[in-house]
Amino acid sequence: MPLEKITVWGYRCQRCDHTWVPRDTSDTALEPAVCPKCKSPYWNRPRKTAKTGRKGSRVVTGPKRTGH
Numbered sequence: 751m752p753l754e755k756i757t758v759w760g761y762r763c764q765r766c767d768h769t770w771v772p773r774d775t776s777d778t779a780l781e782p783a784v785c786p787k788c789k790s791p792y793w794n795r796p797r798k799t800a801k802t803g804r805k806g807s808r809v810v811t812g813p814k815r816t817g818h
């Protein structure tokens with residue numbers, strides 16, 4: 751019997767690139783809460799640069815000179 755490549759359903763962490771196969775493959779609808787390796791709850795979300803989140807809301811920071 752030739753060697754065959756078997757593809758199984760698995761998860762890939764977007765943070766540490768770790769791949770793992772869930773225990774119960776029939777339960778793939780339920781995604782794991784965290785990555786088993788890096789324990790990141792955002793394993794299924796690609797890293798995004800939070801640059802322009804909201805438009806128009808500018809927070810002015812600086813020394814407050816109120817009163818006196």
Ligand SMILES: [Zn+2]
Nearest residue numbers: 763766785788
């Ligand atoms: Zn991970």
